Amino acid sequence: MTPFLKNMLVVARRDFLAIVATPTFLLFLLAPLFMVGMGLAGGMGASQLADSARGAGRIVAVVDASDVEALRAADARLRASIARRVPVLEVRIASAANTDPVAIAREKGSDTYAVLSGPLATPRIVEREPDSNAGRYLALLADDVLRSKAAGPLPPIAPKYEALSSGGTSIALQQSLGFGAVFIIFLLTLLLAGQTVSSLAEEKGNKVIEILAAAVPLESVFLGKLLGFLGVAVLFIAFWLVMALAGGLIAALQVDPAALASMQSASKAAAALTAAPATGWPFFLGIGFVYFILSFLLLGAVFLGVGAQAATVREIQMLSLPITIFQVGMFSLSTAAASAPGSSLSTIAQIFPLSSPLAMAARAATDDSKVVHLLALGWQAIWVALVIFISVRLFRAGVLSGGSSWKFWRKTTRG
Amino acid sequence: MNDFSVEAIGLTKYFGDFKAVDNVSLTVPTGSIYGVLGPNGAGKTTSLRMTLGIIDPDEGSSRIFGARPQSVRHRIGYLPEERGLYPGMKAREAIAFMGALRGLDWSEGRRRAATFMTELGLERVIDEKIRKMSKGMAQMIQLIGSIVHAPDLIVLDEPFSGLDPVNQERLEMLVRRERDRGATVLFSTHVMAHAERLCDRLAIIARSQRRFEGTVDDARSLLPMQVRYTARADASPASIAALLPAGAEPRGDSWFFPIEDADVEPLLARITGSGLGVAGLSITRPALHDAFVHIVRQVDASFDADAGTDAVEEALA
Numbered sequence: 001m002t003p004f005l006k007n008m009l010v011v012a013r014r015d016f017l018a019i020v021a022t023p024t025f026l027l028f029l030l031a032p033l034f035m036v037g038m039g040l041a042g043g044m045g046a047s048q049l050a051d052s053a054r055g056a057g058r059i060v061a062v063v064d065a066s067d068v069e070a071l072r073a074a075d076a077r078l079r080a081s082i083a084r085r086v087p088v089l090e091v092r093i094a095s096a097a098n099t100d101p102v103a104i105a106r107e108k109g110s111d112t113y114a115v116l117s118g119p120l121a122t123p124r125i126v127e128r129e130p131d132s133n134a135g136r137y138l139a140l141l142a143d144d145v146l147r148s149k150a151a152g153p154l155p156p157i158a159p160k161y162e163a164l165s166s167g168g169t170s171i172a173l174q175q176s177l178g179f180g181a182v183f184i185i186f187l188l189t190l191l192l193a194g195q196t197v198s199s200l201a202e203e204k205g206n207k208v209i210e211i212l213a214a215a216v217p218l219e220s221v222f223l224g225k226l227l228g229f230l231g232v233a234v235l236f237i238a239f240w241l242v243m244a245l246a247g248g249l250i251a252a253l254q255v256d257p258a259a260l261a262s263m264q265s266a267s268k269a270a271a272a273l274t275a276a277p278a279t280g281w282p283f284f285l286g287i288g289f290v291y292f293i294l295s296f297l298l299l300g301a302v303f304l305g306v307g308a309q310a311a312t313v314r315e316i317q318m319l320s321l322p323i324t325i326f327q328v329g330m331f332s333l334s335t336a337a338a339s340a341p342g343s344s345l346s347t348i349a350q351i352f353p354l355s356s357p358l359a360m361a362a363r364a365a366t367d368d369s370k371v372v373h374l375l376a377l378g379w380q381a382i383w384v385a386l387v388i389f390i391s392v393r394l395f396r397a398g399v400l401s402g403g404s405s406w407k408f409w410r411k412t413t414r415g
Numbered sequence: 416m417n418d419f420s421v422e423a424i425g426l427t428k429y430f431g432d433f434k435a436v437d438n439v440s441l442t443v444p445t446g447s448i449y450g451v452l453g454p455n456g457a458g459k460t461t462s463l464r465m466t467l468g469i470i471d472p473d474e475g476s477s478r479i480f481g482a483r484p485q486s487v488r489h490r491i492g493y494l495p496e497e498r499g500l501y502p503g504m505k506a507r508e509a510i511a512f513m514g515a516l517r518g519l520d521w522s523e524g525r526r527r528a529a530t531f532m533t534e535l536g537l538e539r540v541i542d543e544k545i546r547k548m549s550k551g552m553a554q555m556i557q558l559i560g561s562i563v564h565a566p567d568l569i570v571l572d573e574p575f576s577g578l579d580p581v582n583q584e585r586l587e588m589l590v591r592r593e594r595d596r597g598a599t600v601l602f603s604t605h606v607m608a609h610a611e612r613l614c615d616r617l618a619i620i621a622r623s624q625r626r627f628e629g630t631v632d633d634a635r636s637l638l639p640m641q642v643r644y645t646a647r648a649d650a651s652p653a654s655i656a657a658l659l660p661a662g663a664e665p666r667g668d669s670w671f672f673p674i675e676d677a678d679v680e681p682l683l684a685r686i687t688g689s690g691l692g693v694a695g696l697s698i699t700r701p702a703l704h705d706a707f708v709h710i711v712r713q714v715d716a717s718f719d720a721d722a723g724t725d726a727v728e729e730a731l732a
Contacts, residue, residue, distance in 0.1 A: 003489070003518060010515040018503060207499025211560075213469050214493040215516035217485065396470070 007216035011224025015199070016231045025232075029239060057087040058110050059134045062101065062117040065093045067145055074144040078137075086137055087113050101126040114138050120146050171366070177277050178338040178362030181284075185292045185358055186331040189299055192233040194323060196300040197307035198316045199225050200395075218392045222308075226300050226388075233296055277365040287373055288361050294380040295357035299327065301384050302354070305391025309398065334358035341366045350376065353383035420445045420568050420599040423466040425475035428458075436461050437623040438475070443568075443601050443616075448594050450610040451603040453620035454711055459603040460496045462620065463572055466601075467493060479568060489518040492566035496573050496603075498557055502546035506532065506556050509545055513560030524563055531559040535585050551578050558586065562593060569593055571602035575609050587613060607704040619707060621714045634706040639673040640698050642682070646670075647692030658689050669695065 019025055063071055068091055075089045092104075094117070101115040105126050113134035114127040120142045127135035148154075203209040212221045277284040303323055310316045337349035337359045349359035360376045421443035428436040436458040443449040453459045465472040468484030480487050500509050510531070511524030519527075532541050535555055545553055554577055562569055571590075575583050590600050590613055604610055610617055611631055619627040619634070627634060645668050646655050655670060656663065660682075663672035674682060679698060686693060 006518065007516065010512070014501070014512055018501065022503075202501075203499075206502060207495070207497040208501060209499070210469065210495040210497060211493070211499060211513060211557075212516065214467055214491075214495065215488060215513070 004217065004220050007220040008224040008227060011212070011216070011221050012227035012231065015225055015228025019228070019232050020235065029236060032240060057113060058090050059087050059113050059138060060090045060092060060101075060104050060115045061138060061141065062092045062094050062099060062104070062115065063120065067120060068093065070145045070148060071141060074141050074148065078140060078144065082137070084133060087111075087134060089141075116142065174277055174366045175339060175341065177284075178341070178365035179335060181288050181291075181361040181365060182331070182334045182338050182358045185288065185295055185361055186327070186334070188233070188237065188292060189295050190324070190327050190331075192229070192236065193296050193299040193303060194320065194327075195232075196226065196229050197303040197310075197319055197323060198313075199229065199304060200308040201310070201313060201316055218396060219388055222301070222304060222388050222392055222395075226297055226304060229300060230293065230296055234293075237292075278368040279364050279370060283370065284364050287364050290377065291357040291361040291364075294377065294384070297384045298354055298357065298380060298387065299330075301387040301391065305387060305394065308391060308395045330355045330358060334362060338362035338365075351379075353380060356380050418445055419443060421449075421466060421477070421479055421601060422481075423462070423475070423477040426462055426465045426472045426477065427474035428461050428465060428470070429473050434623055436465065436472075439620060439623075439625045440475075441466060441601070441618060441625075443599055445599050446594065446597060447615040448590060448600045448613050449602075450614035450617035451601065451620060452605065452607070452610055452617055452707060453603070454605060457620045458623045459620055460572055463570055463601070463603060467491065467570060489564070490567045492517070492561040492564065492569045494558055494561045494571045494574055498550075498554055498577075500545045500553055500557055500560075503544060505542050505544055506537070506548070507541050509556060510560040510563050513557075514563040517564040517566070519564040527563050528559065531563065532556075535559070535582075535589070551582055554578060555582060555585075558589070562589075562598075565596070565598075567598055569598050569600045569602075571600070573604060574602055575604055575606055583609070607702070607707055611703040619710055621711045622718060624714075626710050626714055631703055632700075634703055634710075635700045637706050638701045638709055639675055640679070640700055642670075642672050642674050643695065643697045643699075644670045644672075644686070645693070645695035647694055650691040654689075655691060658685055658691060674698065 061071060071091055072089075079086055099117060101117040101124060104115045104117075105112045105128070112128070113132060114125055114137075116123050116125050116138040118124040123139065123142050125135045125138055200209070203212060212218075279287070306319060306323070307316055310319060333345075333349045333352070333355045337343070337346035337355070340346055341363065346359060346363070349355045350363060356376060357380055360373060364373065419442050421441055423439070423441040426436055426439045426441075427434070439458065439462050441449075441451065441462065451459050451462065461470070464470045465475075466477045466479075466484070468477060477484055480490065484491070501512075504512065507525050507528045510528035511519075511521050514524035514527070515521050529538075529541055532538055537552065537555060540548060540552060545556065548556070558571070558574060561571070569590075574586055574590075578586060587609065590602070594600055602613075614631055616628070616630055617634065618625050627637070644659065644663075652665060655665075659670055660672055660674070660678075663670045665671075686696075
């Protein structure tokens with residue numbers, strides 16, 4: 001092992017242990033639990049709210065008694081083939097007392113989206129919002145009832161469904177896989193890489209920086225620190241991956257597979273799993289992880305370099321907002337690129353070093369060429385080295401030489 | 416390898432408009448203890464930092480063991496002026512960490528840490544965290560950390576400040592032992608007593624420049640020897656004053672005056688011949704302290720003169 005690598009590992013080991021061997025780290029590690037908990041609570045609340053609201057919604061058809069049967073039959077048939085959720089249909093028999101649709105629409109106790117009244121051939125439809133789906137649906141019902149009346153009773157058709165089992169994955173699904181990769185990598189770097197901005201503050205605060213600077217090249221201090229933080233990030237991810245796998249396993253053992261299969265959401269998830277990214281699952285997951293590492297190193301190196309210039313904790317706190325915004329910017333660029341593979345925008349996102357890991361991970365989902373990833377990894381690694389190199393130059397020239405009040409925008413003048 | 420462990424030539428550093436170090440050279444013979452002396456803010460620390468390659472000099476160059484300082488890091492031990500340790504680390508780990516930075520094995524570092532700490536009377540706190548220690552203890556830990564890898568060159572910046580007399584004594588012992596092991600020791604201080612006892616050679620830096628370089632005796636001989644003479648009780652002050660050189664001043668029963676080396680024997684002959692007798696007589700070199708103060712005062716006086724000239728010029732302009 002070269003002395004440079006050895007020095008780097010010494011620094012990385014110190015940083016890793018200093019972070020992991022504290023009670024605060026447990027809080028950090030378990031923080032997503034709070035997020036999941038809050039998300040669950042919020043989600044349940046929202047869905048309950050939505051459920052109760054949905055129960056109150058209705059559409060009303062005021063028709064002659066002779067048409068009621070036909071109307072209900074048409075509703076049962078059409079409702080099944082409409083993707084959108086249609087409010088409950090309330091059928092009323094027309095009489096002199098209740099023919100005013102406006103009054104029905106304004107009845108208290110439920111949301112009435114549309115009311116149909118009058119003869120079916122020329123119905124009057126009162127709707128809450130112009131051009132609403134509820135109104136169109138009532139018109140469709142009326143049309144269907146009239147047609148079936150005119151044609152007389154028909155035998156029900158007996159369709160035979162055949163699923164296309166091995167038709168390959170649709171482009172849209174691959175794109176959403178790419179988007180998912182971008183999102184996950186972004187979220188993880190956002191959560192984990194931002195820490196590096198304050199990492200040199202510790203050494204500057206307790207003056208250890210001079211020991212480090214005297215003993216080892218600053219490049220290996222910077223890289224070692226990055227590596228230490230990367231270690232923490234990987235530990236974090238590994239922990240949650242194991243938790244998720246264990247949770248999944250327990251769930252699979254507890255839940256009856258038949259019940260699982262019958263659930264609509266499960267079958268959707270299964271569909272996503274059977275969908276394959278263009279480069280295949282093992283390669284996609286592997287390269288995704290590698291791109292996460294590079295994204296972490298790149299952003300981490302930039303933050304480390306910027307944070308190293310900050311003189312006080314307050315400056316570091318001020319820096320965290322622009323840094324977050326910058327990351328969100330990279331994320332937007334990469335998602336735009338992921339949704340338009342092959343466009344010039346996506347090429348830019350793939351070449352620009354800081355968005356490159358995100359955009360290239362998305363590309364792995366839609367494009368089956370693998371060599372280009374080697375090229376991208378090399379390109380990104382060069383940038384990591386370059387950023388470290390520049391950060392170290394700035395740090396040496398400024399912070400170490402010029403005392404405490406030095407700022408990189410305040411050029412020193414020579415007398 | 417030549418006879419000098421450190422050859423820093425013409426080091427110059429500007430901080431903005433201020434010339435913090437001006438053409439300072441340090442050449443340290445291998446196997447010696449070398450002191451860099453100077454008042455506060457003279458530029459000692461910056462000179463040492465440039466010598467070690469921690470910061471780049473604006474002019475001049477530094478070579479250690481005939482090579483760039485950065486390429487021989489593992490052979491150097493350095494105690495910075497601003498002490499710093501990770502407060503959350505245990506003493507043994509902190510020492511091993513500093514050794515590991517210089518290429519020492521972790522387990523070997525831990526082993527040597529325990530040995531050193533026991534020797535220095537710190538065995539109670541081997542597994543104590545740094546934040547629980549007193550400042551002086553932490554400083555001893557850091558000192559051990561900077562020599563744990565048995566370096567060939569040890570650079571200590573103000574190592575004695577903040578230590579109690581017992582620990583200062585231990586540190587002196589440690590420095591001598593490291594020198595006897597074959598290491599070269601370069602240290603800065605403004606406490607003359609340590610320099611006088613320890614240094615083989617020394618440099619005095621004042622107002623950014625090196626004002627003196629040589630052995631302790633060289634420095635002391637910058638000033639004439641001091642004589643303290645006490646005559647027999649029955650002598651009259653006037654007759655004593657006539658016997659002694661002009662400028663001798665009485666203090667109590669004794670007379671004090673400086674003397675040039677060549678004048679010692681004639682003076683003794685005169686005293687013996689005069690019949691005034693000798694109740695007490697001492698002829699001593701002034702201490703390093705006096706030489707140091709003398710040099711620094713001279714430099715300051717020349718600066719004040721310059722400032723005065725400037726003021727006059729400004730007034731005329």
